[in-house]
Amino acid sequence: MLSLLAVVSLATAALCAPSAAAAPGWEFVLQHELSGIVGLEAIVVSDSLVLFFDRATGDQPLQINGHSAWGALWDLNNSTVRALDVLTDSFCASGALLSNGTMVSMGGTPASDDGNHAAEPGNQAIRIFEPCTSASGVGCTLFENPTTLHLLEERWYPSSVRIFDGSLMIVGGSHVLTPFYNVDPANSFEFFPRKEQTPRPSAFLERALPANLFPRAFALPDGTVFIVANNQSIIYDIEKNTETRLPDIPNGVRVTNPIDGSAILLPLSPPDFTPEVLVCGGSTADTSLPSTSLSSQQPASSQCSRITLTPEGIKAGWQVEHMLEARMMPELVHIPNGQVLITNGAGTGFAALAAVADPVGASNADHPVLTPSLYTPTAPLGKRISNAGMPTTDIPRMYHSSVTLTPQGNFLIAGNNPNMNFTPAGTPGIKFPSELRVETLNPPFMSRTRPSIHTLPEKLGFGQKFTVPITIPSDLEATTIQVSLMDLGFSSHAFHSSARLVFMDASVSKDGKSLTFTTPPNGKVFPPGPAIVFLTIDDVTSPGVRIMMGSGNPPPTLE
Ligand SMILES: *[C@@H]1O[C@H](CO)[C@@H](O)[C@H](O)[C@H]1NC(C)=O
Ligand SMILES: *[C@@H]1O[C@H](CO)[C@@H](O)[C@H](O)[C@H]1NC(C)=O
Numbered sequence: 387m388l389s390l391l392a393v394v395s396l397a398t399a400a401l402c403a404p405s406a407a408a409a410p411g412w413e414f415v416l417q418h419e420l421s422g423i424v425g426l427e428a429i430v431v432s433d434s435l436v437l438f439f440d441r442a443t444g445d446q447p448l449q450i451n452g453h454s455a456w457g458a459l460w461d462l463n464n465s466t467v468r469a470l471d472v473l474t475d476s477f478c479a480s481g482a483l484l485s486n487g488t489m490v491s492m493g494g495t496p497a498s499d500d501g502n503h504a505a506e507p508g509n510q511a512i513r514i515f516e517p518c519t520s521a522s523g524v525g526c527t528l529f530e531n532p533t534t535l536h537l538l539e540e541r542w543y544p545s546s547v548r549i550f551d552g553s554l555m556i557v558g559g560s561h562v563l564t565p566f567y568n569v570d571p572a573n574s575f576e577f578f579p580r581k582e583q584t585p586r587p588s589a590f591l592e593r594a595l596p597a598n599l600f601p602r603a604f605a606l607p608d609g610t611v612f613i614v615a616n617n618q619s620i621i622y623d624i625e626k627n628t629e630t631r632l633p634d635i636p637n638g639v640r641v642t643n644p645i646d647g648s649a650i651l652l653p654l655s656p657p658d659f660t661p662e663v664l665v666c667g668g669s670t671a672d673t674s675l676p677s678t679s680l681s682s683q684q685p686a687s688s689q690c691s692r693i694t695l696t697p698e699g700i701k702a703g704w705q706v707e708h709m710l711e712a713r714m715m716p717e718l719v720h721i722p723n724g725q726v727l728i729t730n731g732a733g734t735g736f737a738a739l740a741a742v743a744d745p746v747g748a749s750n751a752d753h754p755v756l757t758p759s760l761y762t763p764t765a766p767l768g769k770r771i772s773n774a775g776m777p778t779t780d781i782p783r784m785y786h787s788s789v790t791l792t793p794q795g796n797f798l799i800a801g802n803n804p805n806m807n808f809t810p811a812g813t814p815g816i817k818f819p820s821e822l823r824v825e826t827l828n829p830p831f832m833s834r835t836r837p838s839i840h841t842l843p844e845k846l847g848f849g850q851k852f853t854v855p856i857t858i859p860s861d862l863e864a865t866t867i868q869v870s871l872m873d874l875g876f877s878s879h880a881f882h883s884s885a886r887l888v889f890m891d892a893s894v895s896k897d898g899k900s901l902t903f904t905t906p907p908n909g910k911v912f913p914p915g916p917a918i919v920f921l922t923i924d925d926v927t928s929p930g931v932r933i934m935m936g937s938g939n940p941p942p943t944l945e
């Protein structure tokens with residue numbers, strides 16, 4: 387609430403939901419502080435801190451130890467930024483939280499280009515950020531030792547996903563920095579901590595060339611992993627090391643970098659936790675053409691494709707629906723009530739830099755999409771997507787931007803840098819400068835009295851029932867009660883690695899003062915590790931409470 391007093395609202399009254407009597411609707415809120423580096427990767431690492439990573443170009447305004455920073459901690463309490471020293475170039479990495487709460491970032495740029503001598507090669511990097519107890523990040527550091535702690539294979543633009551035993555599966559990437567297509571691919575999987583001493587080759591990633599960077603991967607509730615890259619998709623069985631081919635994304639739509647659509651594992655609900663995947667945006671571009679035959683003005687795709695990952699669902703294939711507008715680089719983000727936020731991206735062009743025939747500055751994309759939409763998974767086909775009551779921003783968020791749900795229940799949006807270096811606003815010929823402005827996107831409940839969960843045990847075991855004290859505002863009838871267990875994911879390149887929402891069976895006591903809920907049965911349904919619990923009553927969501935789902939043991943752990 388403190389930060390709300392000190393910010394400038396960009397939302398105009400006319401754009402807010404007209405029906406909600408006096409209560410403001412969704413709104414973009416510009417934060418009073420700049421991010422200091424481009425927040426092109428973002429992950430929530432504590433109740434109050436978001437870790438940003440940028441590219442080591444030596445020219446970001448935020449300084450640390452005598453050089454430009456490319457890592458920073460954003461304090462959600464008061465919207466301030468603190469530089470973080472990073473050894474290797476984290477452009478462009480993936481990351482996730484492990485079962486013991488440690489954040490791991492992996493991969494990045496091979497050699498420090500652009501004349502920044504402070505950065506060591508990042509493409510085999512593993513960066514460790516241990517759980518940090520200081521609310522403002524004082525004394526919190528990143529640990530790196532490239533000689534003793536590194537990936538098996540070089541990976542620029544890889545993905546990662548936390549799996550059932552709390553370790554990470556690391557997927558794909560390129561050995562080298564590449565201007566557009568993946569021409570020197572790391573078509574393999576590996577794990578952190580290592581499960582073996584050589585990477586596992588993937589025929590799927592081979593088939594998905596040349597647009598297979600930042601594959602979108604999800605841990606499924608039976609312990610297998612779904613992956614989509616280019617227009618291909620599979621289910622990977624980690625224990626058997628087998629790939630089962632699924633139908634292609636329909637209508638020639640491609641969805642991974644440099645043709646970024648996005649994908650999300652829809653909320654899982656008891657008792658069956660039936661997995662459904664939604665893939666939106668991207669483009670039908672012909673990847674047999676060189677990038678110089680493609681255009682920044684080529685329309686992106688508005689297609690969303692949805693599949694149920696059961697034998698019958700796979701037989702039925704992808705169900706197609708459409709966003710209200712085409713989007714390259716959309717972001718799909720879970721909302722605690724089970725809806726999906728569709729935000730960011732561009733109406734035309736591609737991801738990556740200065741590769742198409744007619745880049746805008748260095749941006750391969752143009753026509754930023756400035757109004758988010760909501761996707762309601764439980765609504766009938768054709769009625770799921772709406773932007774009614776959604777605000778419009780004036781800040782483009784295209785290539786190298788990020789968005790994450792926060793523990794407070796709103797969204798933090800940062801970045802946008804379709805430029806080679808740090809290119810400030812006002813640079814001649816630059817339509818899309820490097821963006822340091824940070825916004826929150828606030829759901830309507832941020833400005834009213836909210837339910838609250840008073841306390842939760844620090845650790846929640848699997849398959850257990852808990853009763854905890856809560857408060858429900860008196861103006862709510864409590865006709866719908868939702869308790870969501872969430873991983874907020876690692877936001878990088880229009881994808882939220884490991885993002886997850888699992889609903890828990892729950893009930894509220896007659897007097898409205900206590901909540902009883904049952905945790906997921908095992909780590910296949912919610913991989914062990916940090917999670918945020920939100921209570922939503924009649925669509926009004928409480929602030930989240932951060933807990934450890936499972937034992938908190940280091941990976942691999944089955945409890
Ligand atoms: C910062 O935020 C956390 C979590 O929201 C809260 O517990 C803490 O008291 C806050 N600290 C300050 C100094 O505001
Ligand atoms: C922001 O809050 C932290 C504590 O959470 C404090 O150390 C810092 O000084 C605050 N900064 C400002 C500008 O208020």
Ligand SMILES: *[C@@H]1O[C@H](CO)[C@@H](O)[C@H](O)[C@H]1NC(C)=O
Nearest residue numbers: 617634635636637638639673
């Ligand atoms: C997927 O892409 C491949 C390679 O471009 C193409 O041959 C295939 O027809 C595409 N599949 C669909 C369903 O469009």
Ligand SMILES: *[C@@H]1O[C@H](CO)[C@@H](O)[C@H](O)[C@H]1NC(C)=O
Nearest residue numbers: 484486488516517579940941
């Ligand atoms: C968590 O486990 C990882 C991998 O074994 C290890 O590097 C890290 O130090 C552990 N963190 C804590 C807090 O024990």
